[in-house]
Amino acid sequence: MGEIVRKFSTVLVSAALLLGVASPAQADPRVGGEIGYAYDYSYGGSGGFLGNPTTGEVRTPNGKGAYVVFQGGSVYWSPWTGAHEVHGEIRNGYARTGWENGLLGFPVTDELTSDSRRAKFQRFEGGVVLWTPWTGAHEMHGAIRAAYNDFYTYGEGYDVAEAEDVLGFPTSDEIRTPDGRGAYNTFQWGSIYWSPGSGAHAVYGAIRDAWAGQGYENGRLGFPLEDEYVYEEGIVVQNFEGGLIAFDPFEGRAHVFPGEHLWD
Structure with missing residues (x-):
């Protein structure tokens, strides 16, 4: 009888050891729930x-x-977004907006790398934060973010150039204009301005310089009504609320025409 008990005990111990080996690693006991699961198995x-x-x-x-x-x-979680990490300079940019109580809300992705490999970015409920070593981390949201995502123009050789190549990456969070009528983000080589009446449009290069000389949106030209386009004979035109600016590439100069508009 004693021999049977000993053999049975040996089988139980062996089974327990096998179960111990086969069991998956336990989640960190300091962090539970979906946050703990993401912490252990994703990060x-x-x-x-x-x-x-x-x-x-x-x-x-x-x-x-x-x-x-x-x-x-940090790892943030909500029932509708799940658990996502936020770290580094993007986390600092997120903090400036007020964390989850700010305009961005909860993260909906982890940190990602842009297709060009030039930037890191992270999407949130209310917008996106982009980061590069030379511009820092800045948020975009709403109509300005949509305008940046949808922006394109024809460059040399009629190749399509996107916002990343023409405007660069954001160098500011969204800023309210001094007159309170609209908002803008600055970028490495330009800006996107928005107001309820004009929508969101990019301004850059020689036309932006001429517009700045008129006092930006507070000057007589007001907000841009559209992106710039090539009109005739290579002349680049952009219409504003109070007139237009035309850039002549042969002269290398931009000319301001208050009260006039030319539509594509």
């Missing part, structure tokens, strides 16, 4: 870029979600 746990948790799970002040702060960033 590498304590051995990943986030490092160790420095807080427990904290409910957001608006009661819509939760977050955990780690040595290398």
Whole structure:
């Protein structure tokens, strides 16, 4: 009888060892729920870029979600966005907007790399934050973000040039204009201005310089009504509320025509 008990005990121990070997790694006991799952299985746990948790799970002040702060960033969660990490300079840009209580809301992606490999970006409920080493991290949202995403023009040889190549990356968050009528983002080589009456349009190059000389949107020309386009004989035209600016590439100069418009 004793021999049978010993053999049975040996089988139980062996089974327990096998089960122990076969069991998946347990989630970090310091972080639970969907945040803990993402931390362990998406971000590498304590051995990943986030490092160790420095807080427990904290409910957001608006009661819509939760977050955990780690040595290398944070993971935010809400029922409709899931759990996503925010770290580095993009996290700092997110903080400037008021975290999840600001215009951006909760993150809906992790940090991503642009197709050109020039920038990092992250999407949020209310917009996007883009970062490059030379411009820093800045948000875009609403009509200005849409205008940037949809922007294109024809460059040399009639190749289509997109916003990243013509305007560059944002160098500011969205800024309200001094007169309170609209808003704008600045970029490396231009700006996008928006108002309810004019929509969002890019201004750059010699036309932007001439417009600046008129006082930007506070001058007699007001806000841009459209992006610039080639009119005739290579003349580049952009219409504004109070007139137009025409750039002559042969002269290398831009001319201001208050009260006049030429439509494509």
